[in-house]
Amino acid sequence: MKKLIFVFAIATIAVACSTPKEETPAASVSTVVLPYTATYSSQFSNDVSDNDLLTVLNNYKSWETGDMPGLRSAFADSLTFTAWNGEVTVGLTNGIVGKWGSFRDSLSSVKIEMAAWIKLHSADKNNDLINVWYKEVDTYKSGKVDSSDWHDINVVANGKIVWYGQYRRPFKAK
Secondary structure (H helix, E strand, O other): OHHHHHHHHHHHHHHHHOOOOOOOOOOOOOOOOOOOOOOOOOOEEOOOOHHHHHHHHHHHHHHHHOOHHHHHHOEEEEEEEEOOOOOEEEEEHHHHHHHHHHHHOOEEEEEEEEEEEEEEEEOOOOEEEEEEEEEEEEEEOOOOEEEEEEEEEEEEEOOEEEEEEEEEEEOOOO
């Protein structure tokens, strides 16, 4: 599964970074009938500011180093957070980050190895999304070590993260 995620991430980056092909005239219509219709959006481009990418990546670096004020500064005043366990929190960012700070205080170290990211702009929703894939190794003050692969979606508006969703795959115990 880890190899599949890695291959998907590399393939996504390759497609995003490939040389653009000659544009098809706007009047042409695809004859392919897809079995599903996207409920959110299917109109994406990679037209997203590098500053938004920097905001998101700096946010992960702030978590890794325990810089909670730096972490807080990346988010808008209110935030929707969908945790890896399905819990959804909507509220003022100060309260949400406060809860995260309590958890971060239980850790003696965090190591993040960023595998890939992709910038996406949803034309019909006018949202910028930055998806990241990474491995995180958490060492608790008790000595316990926990590591997982993560895939996060960060929705950025006006230079701040307004929605943050996590997807986690823990490593099997040996």
